[in-house]
Amino acid sequence: MIGELVDMGLWPEALSGFSAVFLIISSMFTSAFTAAFGLGGGVVMLALLVHFLPIAVVIPIHGVIQMGSNSSRAILLRHFIDWKIILYFLIGAIVGAFIGGQFVVILPEQFLLTILGLFILYVVWGPKPKKIQPNKYIFAIGGAIVTFLTMFIGATGPLLMSFLPRSKLSPEQISATHGMLMVVQHGLKLIIFGILGFQFFQWAIFLSIMVAGGFIGSNLGCFILNKLPEKWFKIGMNVILTLLALRMLYEAILLWRS
Numbered sequence: 001m002i003g004e005l006v007d008m009g010l011w012p013e014a015l016s017g018f019s020a021v022f023l024i025i026s027s028m029f030t031s032a033f034t035a036a037f038g039l040g041g042g043v044v045m046l047a048l049l050v051h052f053l054p055i056a057v058v059i060p061i062h063g064v065i066q067m068g069s070n071s072s073r074a075i076l077l078r079h080f081i082d083w084k085i086i087l088y089f090l091i092g093a094i095v096g097a098f099i100g101g102q103f104v105v106i107l108p109e110q111f112l113l114t115i116l117g118l119f120i121l122y123v124v125w126g127p128k129p130k131k132i133q134p135n136k137y138i139f140a141i142g143g144a145i146v147t148f149l150t151m152f153i154g155a156t157g158p159l160l161m162s163f164l165p166r167s168k169l170s171p172e173q174i175s176a177t178h179g180m181l182m183v184v185q186h187g188l189k190l191i192i193f194g195i196l197g198f199q200f201f202q203w204a205i206f207l208s209i210m211v212a213g214g215f216i217g218s219n220l221g222c223f224i225l226n227k228l229p230e231k232w233f234k235i236g237m238n239v240i241l242t243l244l245a246l247r248m249l250y251e252a253i254l255l256w257r258s
Contacts, residue, residue: 012057012202019052020206027210031069031217042066042155043123047244050116055109058116060193061203062154067186068211070179072218077176082169086180088136089163092143097188099144100151101196110255112152117248119153124238124245134165147185151192157182 026048030041045065049058074081134142142163150156160181164174194200200207 009202010205012206014054014057015206023048023052024209024213027065027213028217031214041069042157043120044241046116046155047120047241050113050248051244055112057198059104059151059154060190060198060200061207063150063186063189063193064200064203064207065210065214066155067183067190069214069218070182070186072215073179074176074183077172077179080170080172080176081180082173082177084136085139085164085177086184088139089143089181090184092140092145093147093185093188096144096147097151097185097192100148101192104151104196107152108255110252113248113252113255115152117245117252120241120245120248123155123158124241134163138163143185147188150185150189156185160185
């Protein structure tokens, strides 16, 4: 079946049946993790994609998955979105996406693996970004910086959260605005990768199933995960992420030495 889809150009040769099933199931759990604990699912999915797919396709594929996941949140909470923040962020994000697109195609595989491995270790064990005193200039500058970074590291949700004026927004406004900001930056990233020639059509069936799996996970995950002790669940996820990141860095070292 998969062989026929590959011949028709509807399935990428780099994606085996086992990898597809594992990642689809993982999309439900990572979306559930984000739904239950706020952030983190995108970083887990990024690490898993690096394990199963060529590094050159990870960032655009991850972008589609994350855009689908955040779109559902933004749509459901659309009445709470702070559109002024979105506008200023968009201005900077366009600049960041354009500049990032100039570099992403020329970076060698070992460099990307090193960036992703170190980024994941920082997210797990590094100090969390301090809350920034926001204004329209900060939103625009933040849009440029975060969108530039997402061209290389993908899962910038935790960093993006630091730009929101959380003390001035309700929980619904924070979740809705953060979701829409993620849609903006991932959307611009996908446009850039499309211009650069990435063949999204080959991945359409797989990505549609992944997005659907993430939607199911978002709806069912809270009920399941909230029954688990949050402390031990997060410890387990940190261990898994650390091992995956160390594996990326090990592969990068081998490539640097070759």
